[in-house]
Amino acid sequence: MxxxxxxxxxxxxxxxxxxxxxxxxxxxxxxxxxxxxxxxxxxxxxxxxxxxxxxxxxxxxxxxxxxxxTGAAHPRVALVVEDDPEIRALAETLLEETELDVIGCDSAEAALSVLQARGGEVALVFADIRLAGAMDGLQLARAVATLWPRARLVVTSGHTLPRPELPREAVFIAKPWRPLDVLVEAERAAAEPAPPIL
Structure with a gap:
């Protein structure tokens, strides 16, 4: 037995x-x-x-x-991902008015490199749909939602976008965006505690 x-x-x-x-x-x-x-x-x-x-x-x-x-925490980061240099510079200048450090990228691949290096510090990802490089903003948004769920995700485009295409966590702001809308999302990213990883 x-x-x-x-x-x-x-x-x-x-x-x-x-x-x-x-x-x-x-x-x-x-x-x-x-x-x-x-x-x-x-x-x-x-x-x-x-x-x-x-x-x-x-x-x-x-x-x-x-x-x-002890007050010596790493600075939180806003990541601006936009292939148009003028629009990227405008968004960067706007976000520099917040307490977030700002990093600008022209492609999803460049943004992923920043996220791999400083993902825990990134509070906000503000990304356009059309980007330089092989990946578009939707693919970047899905990657951020999956791998860096603590970052607030804001997607922008001059074209309408069906909601099912965006990750559930993403906020959509149509272009031309209003500075106040971007600042509100940045303030939420800076002020709200990061959600737990499930």
């Missing part, structure tokens, strides 16, 4: 294949994930990437919280 065996819950160090820890697999997936966003990645993979990034950043998050308590 066989004895009943109770199995312990799996931890991140358990392996799928001998010698390869799950957390290592997750980190590898995370490193390739950003390149796959434009092709459409299943939500379960996106959830795994968020879990891995969350566990990797849990210790730095505690350090950041301690720094915030």
């Amino acid at each position: 066989r004895k009943n065996q109770t199995s312990a819950p799996l931890s991140l160090t358990d392996t799928l294949t001998p010698g390869v820890p799950l957390d290592q697999i997750g980190r590898t997936l995370a490193s390739f994930y950003d390149n796959l966003v434009s092709e459409g990645v299943p939500e379960h993979l996106a959830a795994l990437v968020r879990r891995v990034r969350q566990t990797e950043t849990s210790e730095p998050a505690q350090v950041e919280a301690a720094a915030a308590a």
Whole structure:
């Protein structure tokens, strides 16, 4: 007669294949994930990437919280993604009136590079639909909503856009946008606490 065996819950160090820890697999997936966003990645993979990034950043998050308590927190960032240099400069100048630091990009690829380096500091992503480069603003918006859900997402365009095309979290502002509308979204991004990662 066989004895009943109770199995312990799996931890991140358990392996799928001998010698390869799950957390290592997750980190590898995370490193390739950003390149796959434009092709459409299943939500379960996106959830795994968020879990891995969350566990990797849990210790730095505690350090950041301690720094915030002493008043030495990192500055929060507004990311302006617009391929028209004049409109980008106008948005940057406008957002410099807020407490956010401003970084301008002309393409989604450049914006993703900034997000990879400073994603935890980005409070606002203000992006046009039409951009220089291979990715458009909708693809960028989906990537931001999936990988950096703490950033407030504002999408703009001179063309009407059906709501189902935008991520649920995104706010749409039609061009020509009013400076007050942009400032209101920036103030919300700066003032509201970041939502928790689910």
